[in-house]
Amino acid sequence: MWVRELAVSAPGKVILHGEHAVVLGKVALAVALDLRTFLRLRPGAEGRLSVCLPGVGVRRSWDTPRLRALRGRIAADFDESKSPSAEQLDALREFAGIAAGASAPESLATLAFLYMCLAISAKYGDVPSVDIVVWSELPTGAGLGSSAAYAVCLAAALLMVCGAISCPLQEGESTARWTEEELTLINSWAFRGEQVIHGNPSGVDNAVGTWGGALRYQAGKITPLKRVPTLRILLTNTKVPRSTKVLVAGVKEKILKFPAIMNPVLDSIDAISQECQSVLEAMPANPSPEHYPVLEEFFDINQHHLNVLGVGHPSLDRLCQVTALHSLHSKLTGAGGGGCGITLLPPDTSPLAVEAAKQDLCACGFECWETKIGAPGVTLHCCSSLSARVLHELAQS
Ligand SMILES: Nc1ncnc2c1ncn2[C@@H]1O[C@H](COP(=O)(O)OP(=O)(O)OP(=O)(O)O)[C@@H](O)[C@H]1O
Ligand SMILES: C[C@@](O)(CCO)CC(=O)[O-]
Numbered sequence: 001m002w003v004r005e006l007a008v009s010a011p012g013k014v015i016l017h018g019e020h021a022v023v024l025g026k027v028a029l030a031v032a033l034d035l036r037t038f039l040r041l042r043p044g045a046e047g048r049l050s051v052c053l054p055g056v057g058v059r060r061s062w063d064t065p066r067l068r069a070l071r072g073r074i075a076a077d078f079d080e081s082k083s084p085s086a087e088q089l090d091a092l093r094e095f096a097g098i099a100a101g102a103s104a105p106e107s108l109a110t111l112a113f114l115y116m117c118l119a120i121s122a123k124y125g126d127v128p129s130v131d132i133v134v135w136s137e138l139p140t141g142a143g144l145g146s147s148a149a150y151a152v153c154l155a156a157a158l159l160m161v162c163g164a165i166s167c168p169l170q171e172g173e174s175t176a177r178w179t180e181e182e183l184t185l186i187n188s189w190a191f192r193g194e195q196v197i198h199g200n201p202s203g204v205d206n207a208v209g210t211w212g213g214a215l216r217y218q219a220g221k222i223t224p225l226k227r228v229p230t231l232r233i234l235l236t237n238t239k240v241p242r243s244t245k246v247l248v249a250g251v252k253e254k255i256l257k258f259p260a261i262m263n264p265v266l267d268s269i270d271a272i273s274q275e276c277q278s279v280l281e282a283m284p285a286n287p288s289p290e291h292y293p294v295l296e297e298f299f300d301i302n303q304h305h306l307n308v309l310g311v312g313h314p315s316l317d318r319l320c321q322v323t324a325l326h327s328l329h330s331k332l333t334g335a336g337g338g339g340c341g342i343t344l345l346p347p348d349t350s351p352l353a354v355e356a357a358k359q360d361l362c363a364c365g366f367e368c369w370e371t372k373i374g375a376p377g378v379t380l381h382c383c384s385s386l387s388a389r390v391l392h393e394l395a396q397s
């Protein structure tokens with residue numbers, strides 16, 4: 001029986017280059033953001049599993065004997081090496097009263113929760129009687145990896161409750177991290193959660209959520225970048241809603257329709273990621289302005305490529321035009337179709353210019369904020385060490 005009250009957090013991410021192409025085996029460069037998702041785990045009433053997800057308006061609770069019976073009916077092949085099957089997901093939808101094909105955030109979040117609970121408990125232990133709340137600083141469905149941060153937090157908490165990974169937090173410590181081997185297991189299960197939400201994820205987002213920092217990702221191979229300079233980045237949320245699942249499926253369709261036209265675009269995106277990696281690794285820790293023009297050109301070229309793949313949006317064109325008026329370069333990040341864009345802020349950009357760009361972006365109805373990149377990956381926290389804001393949000397639920 002689980003007896004401690006703890007919290008788990010995982011960061012969102014920004015993809016510098018390689019979104020969409022990475023789903024088809026090309027290289028992506030991604031960095032962890034200093035915006036995180038937090039999960040509070042505490043013992044629940046005996047025989048009840050409860051979940052509260054204020055970001056998507058979900059509050060559900062189930063009897064564990066019913067979940068155990070459901071698990072028995074569909075557990076034959078729950079494993080971190082296997083994708084969720086259509087039959088398993090159909091059974092979970094029917095159990096939770098979710099219509100077939102429902103893609104609303106609350107439906108996908110509930111389905112991923114149930115899948116991960118049943119799959120992880122089937123492999124490592126019993127359905128736990130716990131109370132879980134997940135709250136995020138990340139906007140949902142805006143290209144910053146909110147689905148992966150959610151799946152990483154769930155994987156870590158559920159694996160810990162079921163005894164598949166340790167509880168590394170010693171008495172008196174405020175935070176702790178897991179071993180490489182444990183992180184690998186968390187990442188594998190988070191990928192399965194992402195599959196429930198995304199359909200066909202590459203795995204880059206859950207890798208950044210698990211390991212944090214800055215990494216190169218290609219076909220499941222995760223390589224931390226040797227050296228990442230301090231990059232100043234402005235993040236802008238166009239607030240145009242979109243679904244990663246739908247956008248990824250649209251790109252696949254386009255490639256199947258025009259392979260000879262689209263494959264060279266994917267190859268060019270791959271080359272941008274690789275060149276950008278070389279440039280970043282050759283830059284000094286605190287780069288000077290002359291290092292930036294090449295990074296800016298990569299942003300411009302990739303933004304055009306992403307438009308060719310069909311994942312642009314008039315709001316993102318606007319974002320790029322507005323920042324260009326201030327001599328700043330931007331591209332979409334994540335799945336596109338709305339959501340967020342990133343703008344490079346070279347060190348010689350005056351505070352006045354940044355402020356003016358922000359004002360113009362806000363006048364378009366966008367929200368923007370400067371951010372730090374390279375945050376730590378999935379982390380275990382003693383609840384009392386969380387900030388007052390996070391504690392407040394988790395306690396409201
Ligand atoms: N805080 C949260 N609580 C519960 N579910 C969440 C939360 N954040 C995200 N999700 C789930 O993730 C889905 C959004 O995932 P989606 O992949 O479309 O966007 P994203 O991950 O924010 O962007 P991208 O994949 O482009 O980085 C939501 O529909 C919801 O099911
Ligand atoms: C669009 C995509 O490349 C990035 C979403 O953050 C999808 C994926 O890699 O799973």
Ligand SMILES: [Mg+2]
Binds near residue numbers: 146147
């Ligand atoms: Mg996502």
